[in-house]
Amino acid sequence: MICSLFLTELFLLLSVRSWLAHGTTAPPTYEHTDPLTGTTVQCDRCPPGTFLRASCSSDTKSDCAPCPEGSFTELWNYIGHCLRCGICGRNQVVKKECSADSDRQCECKQGYFYRQDYDMCVRHSECPSGHGVLTRGTAETDTVCRICSDGTFSDISSADHNCTQHQSCGNAGMKLVLKGTIWHDNVCAKVKDGAAYLREIIPAFFIHHKIKIKRLRRIVHKLLPDDVRKQEGTSELSFSELHSRISSWVSSATPMQIRQLPAILIKMRASHAGEKLQNILNAIDKNLSKECHNGC
Incomplete structure (x- = not known):
């Protein structure tokens, strides 16, 4: 019954589109049978923002009333009540509020876009390490990524981060000990122990080389000190939490x-x-050894 009434109202609203397309200035009408005389009369439809409170008769005009707050009609109509304003769905925000003559308009909230095949707003894709953002996502489109070009890198997964230029060791008065790739920066030398330079790229290494989460949990568990291992554990940690633990370990680890x-x-x-x-x-150690032979 409810579905039938909805379809009837929808038909009545859509039936005026041809009138709008022809640009007629007089109000559109509909046929109505006068209950007193039994004759067919042409009644004016109600304008957008109103609904039909009472049909016309042989000697009275249609009685139109404004839509109450929270409802609307967008077209000339002769329905008995206004339509309820729509509600924004999950991960949506209001783009334009509902008014008497237009429904509420919604769009995906910041960081999300409308995916048509899912009919819902989903989070913008993150560009993986080694890639930068070519075009940021909008409420209608997803992030567009591109692989970092020669001389640039990205060591994080991000929906808004672009590739960064490799640092120049010469400008800092240092020597290049490990050439940068698309996922890590150039590593420049000041001290002799190669472990100090490997330390710089370990967090990016784990982000770029995707190790399965169960194995990564066991690795992090192995790296943790015994007292921390007993207190915290790693069995429930997410990828981001595991990478955070690795970064903490790297910052305090000895060269050995x-x-x-x-x-x-x-x-x-x-x-x-x-x-x-x-x-x-091995490559870092080799480059450092070469520098030493040249006057370390």
Whole structure:
């Protein structure tokens, strides 16, 4: 019954579109049977922002009333009540408030966009490490990412961060010990221990080399001091929390602990990541050794 009434009202509202398209200046009408005389009369429809309180008769005009607050009509009509204003859905905000002659307009809130195949607002995609934002997402479109060009990098996942230029070691009076990639900066030398330079890229390394969360939890668990390990545990930590724990560990780790990290990864069955990290450390040590031969 409710569905039938809704469809009838919808038909009545849409039926005036052809009148609007032809630009007629006189109010559109509808046929009504006068209950007193039984004759068919042409009644004026009610303008947008109003509804039909009483139909016309042979000697009276249509009685139109303003839409109460919280309701509207957008077209000339002869429905018996105004339509209820729409409500914004999940992750939406009001773009334009409802008025007597127009419904409430909604749009996705900051950080979200309307995805048509889901018929809902979803969070903007984050560009992974090694990629920067080409076009920021809007309420209607998702983030557009691009791979970092030569000489630039990004070591975070972000929906608004662009690639950053590699630092110039020469400008800082230092030597290049590890050339930057799309996911980490140039590493420049001042001290002799290669572990000090490996430390700089370890947080970015774990972000870029996606290790499965269960294995990453075991790795972080292994890195934590015994007292912290007993108190906190890692079984429920998310990726962001795990990366935060790694950054904390890196900031306090000794050079020897940094050098042992590749072996720990291999032991925890993250062999590919462990071997890659060891290769990076070997490259740093090689470059530092070369600098020493040239006058360290």
